[in-house]
Amino acid sequence: MEALITHSPILAIAVPLLAAFLTPLMGRLGPRVRDTFVVLVLAVVQILVIIVAREVYANGIQVYVLGAAGPSLAIPETHMVPVRIILEVDGLGAFLGIMGATVALAGAIYSISCMKLETGQDRFYTLMLLLAASMIGIQYTGDLFNLFVFLEILSISGAALAAFRTRFVDAVEGGFKYVIVSTIAALLVLISIGMFYGQYNLLNIAAIADAMQYTAIDKIALALLVVALLTKSGAVPSHWWVPDTYTPAAGGTSPIIYAASLTCLGALFRVVFSLYGLKLSLSVVGWVVIVAGLLSMFIGVTMALRQTDVKRLMTYHAISQEGYMLLGVGVGLAVLGNPQAVAAYGREAIAGGIFHVINNAFFKGLLLLTGEALFFQLGTRDLNKMGGLGRNMKWTCAFFIIGALAISGVPPFNGFASKLMIYESSFHLNPMLTIIALVVSIMTLASFTKVFQAAFTGPEQPQFAAVSSVPLSMKVGMGILAAATVLFSLFPQFVVDTIVYPATDALLNQTGYINAVMGGA
Amino acid sequence: MSTIITNAPFIAVAALACVGIYIMLSQRNLIKIVMGITIFEAAVNLFLVSLGYRNDGIAPIFTNATGIHMVLPVPQAMTLTSIVIGVATTAMMLTLIVLIYRHTGETDAKKSRRVKG
Amino acid sequence: MSASPVLSFWAPLMVVIAFLIVAAITYTYRSRGRSSFKEDTEQTKVFLSGEDEPEAGMRHVRAHNMYWGFFEAMKRYYDPVVRAHTGIANDYLIWMFGLAGLVGVLLFAPGLF
Amino acid sequence: MMSKVVRSVARLATPAVLTFGLYVIMHGHVTSGGGFQGGAVFASAAALLLVAFGSERVKEHMKIPALTGIAVSGAVIFIGLGFAGLATTFFYNLFVGSPVFGHVPPFGPAHEDIWTAGVIPLMNIGVALNVVAGLTAIMVVMAIASENKRDGE
Numbered sequence: 087m088e089a090l091i092t093h094s095p096i097l098a099i100a101v102p103l104l105a106a107f108l109t110p111l112m113g114r115l116g117p118r119v120r121d122t123f124v125v126l127v128l129a130v131v132q133i134l135v136i137i138v139a140r141e142v143y144a145n146g147i148q149v150y151v152l153g154a155a156g157p158s159l160a161i162p163e164t165h166m167v168p169v170r171i172i173l174e175v176d177g178l179g180a181f182l183g184i185m186g187a188t189v190a191l192a193g194a195i196y197s198i199s200c201m202k203l204e205t206g207q208d209r210f211y212t213l214m215l216l217l218a219a220s221m222i223g224i225q226y227t228g229d230l231f232n233l234f235v236f237l238e239i240l241s242i243s244g245a246a247l248a249a250f251r252t253r254f255v256d257a258v259e260g261g262f263k264y265v266i267v268s269t270i271a272a273l274l275v276l277i278s279i280g281m282f283y284g285q286y287n288l289l290n291i292a293a294i295a296d297a298m299q300y301t302a303i304d305k306i307a308l309a310l311l312v313v314a315l316l317t318k319s320g321a322v323p324s325h326w327w328v329p330d331t332y333t334p335a336a337g338g339t340s341p342i343i344y345a346a347s348l349t350c351l352g353a354l355f356r357v358v359f360s361l362y363g364l365k366l367s368l369s370v371v372g373w374v375v376i377v378a379g380l381l382s383m384f385i386g387v388t389m390a391l392r393q394t395d396v397k398r399l400m401t402y403h404a405i406s407q408e409g410y411m412l413l414g415v416g417v418g419l420a421v422l423g424n425p426q427a428v429a430a431y432g433r434e435a436i437a438g439g440i441f442h443v444i445n446n447a448f449f450k451g452l453l454l455l456t457g458e459a460l461f462f463q464l465g466t467r468d469l470n471k472m473g474g475l476g477r478n479m480k481w482t483c484a485f486f487i488i489g490a491l492a493i494s495g496v497p498p499f500n501g502f503a504s505k506l507m508i509y510e511s512s513f514h515l516n517p518m519l520t521i522i523a524l525v526v527s528i529m530t531l532a533s534f535t536k537v538f539q540a541a542f543t544g545p546e547q548p549q550f551a552a553v554s555s556v557p558l559s560m561k562v563g564m565g566i567l568a569a570a571t572v573l574f575s576l577f578p579q580f581v582v583d584t585i586v587y588p589a590t591d592a593l594l595n596q597t598g599y600i601n602a603v604m605g606g607a
Numbered sequence: 608m609s610t611i612i613t614n615a616p617f618i619a620v621a622a623l624a625c626v627g628i629y630i631m632l633s634q635r636n637l638i639k640i641v642m643g644i645t646i647f648e649a650a651v652n653l654f655l656v657s658l659g660y661r662n663d664g665i666a667p668i669f670t671n672a673t674g675i676h677m678v679l680p681v682p683q684a685m686t687l688t689s690i691v692i693g694v695a696t697t698a699m700m701l702t703l704i705v706l707i708y709r710h711t712g713e714t715d716a717k718k719s720r721r722v723k724g
Numbered sequence: 725m726s727a728s729p730v731l732s733f734w735a736p737l738m739v740v741i742a743f744l745i746v747a748a749i750t751y752t753y754r755s756r757g758r759s760s761f762k763e764d765t766e767q768t769k770v771f772l773s774g775e776d777e778p779e780a781g782m783r784h785v786r787a788h789n790m791y792w793g794f795f796e797a798m799k800r801y802y803d804p805v806v807r808a809h810t811g812i813a814n815d816y817l818i819w820m821f822g823l824a825g826l827v828g829v830l831l832f833a834p835g836l837f
Numbered sequence: 838m839m840s841k842v843v844r845s846v847a848r849l850a851t852p853a854v855l856t857f858g859l860y861v862i863m864h865g866h867v868t869s870g871g872g873f874q875g876g877a878v879f880a881s882a883a884a885l886l887l888v889a890f891g892s893e894r895v896k897e898h899m900k901i902p903a904l905t906g907i908a909v910s911g912a913v914i915f916i917g918l919g920f921a922g923l924a925t926t927f928f929y930n931l932f933v934g935s936p937v938f939g940h941v942p943p944f945g946p947a948h949e950d951i952w953t954a955g956v957i958p959l960m961n962i963g964v965a966l967n968v969v970a971g972l973t974a975i976m977v978v979m980a981i982a983s984e985n986k987r988d989g990e
Binding site for chain 4: 093096107150
Binding site for chain 1: 734736737739740743779781783784785786787788790791794795798801802805806809811813815816817819820823824827828830831832
């Protein structure tokens with residue numbers, strides 16, 4: 087048991103990675119064996135990330151050194167700096183690990199029925215497990231180059247999953263756009279890694295943060311990292327690929343790809359808070375993040391209002407909700423240099439942004455799954471052709487209502503709790519921010535009313551009279567996310583105190599992050 | 608003069624990166640976009656390798672050699688990893704272009720576009 | 725690890741209980757409604773005057789009809805924004821490199837804010 | 838299918854290419870090279886065969902499911918070796934001092950002793966299997982795709 091806890095950070099990455107390559111072998115034993123295997127592996131990953139999280143919240147940052155004589159031997163005796171690949175799990179990493187594993191589990195269970203008739207399912211599940219492994223890897227790693235490698239695994243598997251149903255032209259196109267955008271983003275990250283290595287001869291995030299001088303080259307590297315990770319997380323003004331990619335994503339993968347882009351948002355927070363911390367020009371970067379957040383919110387929601395493709399509408403909301411997270415964290419970042427302001431509202435703002443990340447992964451994932459369920463049953467995503475589906479697809483309708491109310495911030499759902507935290511704290515920085523956020527929230531409700539009205543209400547349409555309820559595994563997949571949403575809605579205080587504030591404090595405590603690897607007081 | 612020679616790899620990096628970015632941004636043909644990405648990738652790889660260069664250095668296959676200049680092995684390992692990943696992404700992009708061509712009969716980014724707005 | 729100052733006054737269970745009470749009241753009120761209403765009779769027809777009911781497809785307000793006035797009023801905002809979403813791969817990369825340049829310039833121009 | 842000259846040269850060159858690839862793979866831990874480089878050289882033989890004999894004949898001998906199996910087993914070897922070190926840490930070099938590649942080289946210039954470096958040569962083999970099969974599969978699939986298109990036109 088002790089050994090399991092010590093090795094759990096690497097196991098959470100290595101188990102899905104190994105399972106990904108075992109899946110084709112399992113596929114030769116039959117589809118049922120393979121599906122069970124995949125779901126079991128993801129359940130194990132879920133348990134592992136919870137073990138990691140418990141350990142992190144109880145005993146502080148967990149460091150795991152790969153290939154060393156001991157898992158916590160960060161700096162070899164003959165060297166002054168860390169040379170091995172180091173996993174460093176802090177509150178934020180553990181938090182986003184839980185998010186990624188939960189969404190991956192729900193998506194995998196959902197896909198069992200949804201993908202039953204597709205060809206090449208072995209490859210599908212391989213890619214899904216690779217995506218899950220890379221998602222957790224990005225959060226857990228303490229090494230910049232390792233981060234790049236996981237980003238690339240994420241891009242390739244994500245693009246392949248987006249383009250998986252190659253019989254649809256939009257799927258292929260979405261996959262292509264995703265792969266070129268994320269390749270360039272990853273190359274920008276690689277350039278900045280080269281810039282750090284050229285200056286400091288280091289690759290470890292904590293070690294670079296310790297040695298950081300904030301030179302001109304570091305500024306260029308910061309610009310590249312911020313833009314690359316903003317792009318990967320799908321913030322305006324480089325959000326263009328998001329709707330193209332998520333909309334055609336096969337089966338239960340669209341929430342997983344969405345969680346993957348939220349993971350990239352987590353990597354952005356890691357870079358800004360843990361790598362640069364107080365050394366960067368806080369107000370500039372803070373306001374860049376805030377403006378990106380406001381633009382994402384507003385453009386995302388206004389573009390969503392006019393969509394008639396149900397999943398495309400939801401993906402524009404993904405952009406819009408990402409704006410809230412950026413707004414919250416940006417407000418905290420802008421005042422990071424001022425301890426009083428941080429204590430008064432900055433910490434609250436960051437906590438609101440981070441809480442919104444996990445809330446969104448659940449209810450947005452749920453909505454994307456309901457959109458896919460409509461496509462699965464009707465063969466079309468066009469809202470103009472739908473109507474009266476609430477009669478035949480009761481479960482989907484119920485899950486849709488939960489997701490739609492939560493995302494619009496209607497009390498008592500968790501979307502309201504996290505948005506409330508963002509409104510309250512951003513108001514202190516500038517009241518305009520809060521007003522825009524409120525208007526966007528209203529427009530979110532308006533556009534989901536449109537979906538509900540167009541798809542689920544109204545008279546029964548004759549062409550959809552034979553539509554039946556979705557298969558069991560799809561209900562279970564949606565049910566997991568719906569249950570998580572409802573739980574988070576009913577006990578927001580508990581969730582915020584146990585997992586959100588530790589993640590926030592991990593971001594704010596840069597010295598703690600550095601000392602976990604570099605030693606010292 | 609010597610500064611030019613020591614900085615020659617970085618000048619080449621800048622030139623390659625500019626060529627790559629120009630191709631990516633200006634060419635509408637999907638395969639040309641991929642070519643631009645590959646050139647940009649080559650620039651990044653060259654950048655990494657040149658970072659590890661030491662004057663009169665030798666290949667880093669020695670154990671604790673003292674008094675001998677060795678080029679840094681870590682950037683080489685990073686470059687190799689990036690090349691491997693580059694192969695995978697290029698294969699992926701080209702496969703998707705083949706599929707796009709099968710669906711639409713076009714390799715032009717504008718004419719083969721099916722979703723927008 | 726202090727409690728959130730904002731969420732300390734936020735009690736979702738209270739909202740749920742209030743919702744249940746209101747729902748109960750509404751349900752009692754509804755059940756006291758006219759008992760002469762019968763389903764599947766003339767009463768449920770759309771037109772009381774006896775006109776023919778249009779087909780199901782015609783009775784439903786389609787998605788593209790919704791918020792028409794809003795889009796019309798916001799035309800000056802929507803036209804450029806929608807046009808910017810070209811869907812061409814090159815444009816995505818142009819925005820990305822442009823953004824990188826912009827952020828780089830902002831970082832080198834402190835005192836701007 | 839190319840002319841007889843090309844085919845003959847390809848027949849002659851293929852064993853040499855394969856040998857060189859194998860050399861690069863097996864000496865990855867003492868000289869420049871390694872699993873990926875050697876694997877790429879090895880797979881270039883497949884490219885040579887594809888060019889010389891055309892995809893029609895090559896795809897009879899290189900079946901995609903078999904290649905997938907090889908690639909998967911290579912990856913499993915690599916990660917499995919990582920798991921094998923788990924008694925200490927993941928990716929721990931557990932073969933140091935053992936008869937399998939276990940020699941510890943003396944300090945100074947490398948002695949070209951192939952029995953050094955512990956798990957690293959084994960990992961090179963795993964990587965090489967993956968790369969050989971992966972690259973070959975990519976080339977075969979692309980060749981088949983282009984052939985199909987030519988028929989369609």
